[in-house]
Amino acid sequence: MTKRTNSVRNLRQTLRFKESALAFGNANDFYETWQAPTVIVSDGPYGLGKYPGEPVSVKALAEWYAPHVAAWAKAARPDTTLWFWNSELGWANVHPILEAHGWDYQECCVWDKGIAHVAGNCNSKTIRGTPVVTEVAVRYTRKVQLAKVDGSLVGIKEWVRAEWQRSGLPMNRANEACGVANAATRKYLTQCHLWYFPPADAMAKMAAYCAKHGLPTTRPYFSLDGKSPLDAQLWERMRAKWNHSHGVTNVWTSPAVHGAERFKASSGYLHANQKPLALMDFQICASSDIGDNVWEPFGGLCSASVAALRSNRSFFAAEVNPEYFDAASQRLHQIAQNLEVRHVDAA
Template sequence: MTNWSIYHGNALDAYHTWEAPQTIISDGAYGVGGFPGDPRTPDDLGEWYREHIEAWSRHATLATTLWFWNTEVGWANVHPVLIANGWQYEFCNTWNKGIGQVAGNVNSRTIRRFPVVTEVCVFYTRVPRLPVSAGSKHLVHMKQWLLSEWKRTGMPARRANEACGVKNAATRKYFDQGWLWYWPPVDIMMKLVEYANEYGDPDGAPYFSFDGEKPVTAEQWEATRSVWNHQHGVTNVWDHPSLRGEERFRGSMVRSAPRTYKPTTMSASHLNQKPLALMERAVKASTLETDVVWEPFGGLCSGSVAAVNLGRRSFAAEVDLGFYKLATERLTAQQRSLF
C-alpha cells in the first residue's frame, strides 16, 4: 500500500480529488524560462500562480500551511496574490547554496553584480477567519469572533478572567483586537466555552459554536491552528550546497517533443532538484505523522519523497510525462526501501 499519489496533468484538475492538506510545498514557475510554460521574466508570476492559489485557499483548512519556493523577486511578485487570498506571511527562509554554485569565472564587467547563490522558501499560514455566526458567509478574524461570542453571553469581559482562573490574561491576550492577540490554547478555550455556556444568557446558547448546535470541542479547536514542530538550532538561513553527489537524481531528460521528455542516463534529470534535507526540514516542522502534504508542481517530487520518508501522505501533480515517470519511479523505489 502506497501513501503517495501523482497525477499526470495540471494540478488544477486534481485538487478536488485530493484530501485537504496540512501543508503545501510549492516549487513551480520562477519566471526564468526554466521549463516550457515558465515565463521568461518574473513580472507576471502573480497571474501564473493565481488560479492555483485560489484553489489552495478553497481546499485549505484553518491549519493549512504553505512553503513557497522561488527567487527573491519571483516571490515578491506572487506575495500580493497570496495575501489577497487569505495567506498570512510568517517568515522567509533563504537557501544559501554556497560558493560552489558559482560556475567558472565571473566576468564582473559584464554581469556587474555579486553572483546569486540563493533561493527563498517562504512560510505562510492561513489568516484565521471564522463565520461571524453559524451558517453565515461573512468571515471575521478569529480575535473578533472570540470577543463577539463572549459579548453575546451578556457577561462583562472581565468574567473571562474568572473563567480561566487568571488575573487579566484572558481579556489582555485572547480578547485583544490588535497585534497583541493570542490564539487561546485548548485548555484555556475549553474553560471559556464551559463558562460561557453555563453562565451566559440561555437565550443565546450555544456560545463559541461552529455549527450553531453545540459548543466547539477541544479537538475542533486544536484543528484551527497549524502544526509547528520547533527544531532547535535551525534558523531561516539554510546552508546547503546544490546537489552534485549520489542524491542527484540521474536519468536526464532529453526533449523529444514539446512538453514531452524521455529519460537517458547522461546527467542530472532536473536543473534545480531540491535537497531532501531541506524538504524534510519543512515537512517535519509543519506536519505530524499521517498528515497530508500537497506538491502541486511535482518535478522529481522531492517534497513527496520527504513526506514518504517521514510517514506522511502526499498528493502531487506533474504535467510533463517524462518527469511524471521519473517521479513515479523515484517514489516507488523510495517506498520499497522503507520496508
C-alpha cells in the first residue's frame, strides 16, 4: 500500500445514512459490524486485472472470493438471497466455492446488453467467435437444514415428511388436516421435484392435527428447535423471499449504461462496468421487502445500495477504490437528500 493510499484511507471513514452504511476499505473488515442481510449483491472481480488487487485470471477467482463467501454464509439467514455477478467463466470457477459454503443454486440470469454493445469493439477480420454481449447474475439461496429426532440434519423437504411420519398417521390424513382434497400429500409431503414449501397455515394445521391424533410425544410436532411449538412467522423465514414480477424472464435485455446515469471521469467513464439501476431495482425488490437489509460488498459506484435506498431498504456497502468511494458517497447523499425532500413534499 502506498503512502498516498494510506493518507487517503486516514481521511475517509464509514459514512452512515440513517440505518445504512458505506465503508471505505475491504468488506472483510466490516462484515461482522453489518446487520444480517436479506439480499447480498456481489459485483466484484471478474478476473481481468483492471484494478489493484484484482486477479488477472478467472482461475484465481475461487481463492480470491473464498473468504468473502465464507463470511456471507456465516452472516446469512435462511431467507437470504445472494446475487452473484460475473462473466460465465468467472462464475463457473467460483460456483464450487459457493456450493461448499452452503449456497444453493437457483437460476442463472443473463444480462443481454444488445447488439449496440459490439459497435467499435469487434474486428471481423480477427475475431474467432461470436461477440460477447452478456454477463450473468446468478441467484443463490441458503441451504437450510433441520434436525430430525435422531439428530441428523436434513433438508426442509425431507424434514417435513419425517415429522409427519413421526406421528404414525397415514400420509393421506395430511389432506384432512389441511382441509384439502390431495394437495398436502401431493405437494407438501412428496419427495419428488413437485414438492412445495408448505405455507405457515398448512404447517400449523398439520402440527395441530398430529398433536391431537398422532402418537404421544414430548417433542412438539414440526418444532424448529425440538422444544417449542411451531412458530408460524419463523417458519415463513425458513426460505428466501421472492416477490414475483410477471413477464420477467431470466434474460434481461438492457443496454449498457450510458447518458445521464453513467458516471464520467476526466477522460472516459469513471467505472468500466457500471450496472443499470433498473436491474439492481429488480434484484432487490424481487428478493426482499421494505425495511430489509442489502449488502453490497464490492460497492464500486454502489448501484445496489442506491436501489436499496430508493426502495426503502437499508444497505451496507464497502469500497476500496478512493475515487469510486467518493463518487458513491456523493451519489448516495444526493439520493438521500432527494428522498427527504420528496417525503417533506408528500407530507
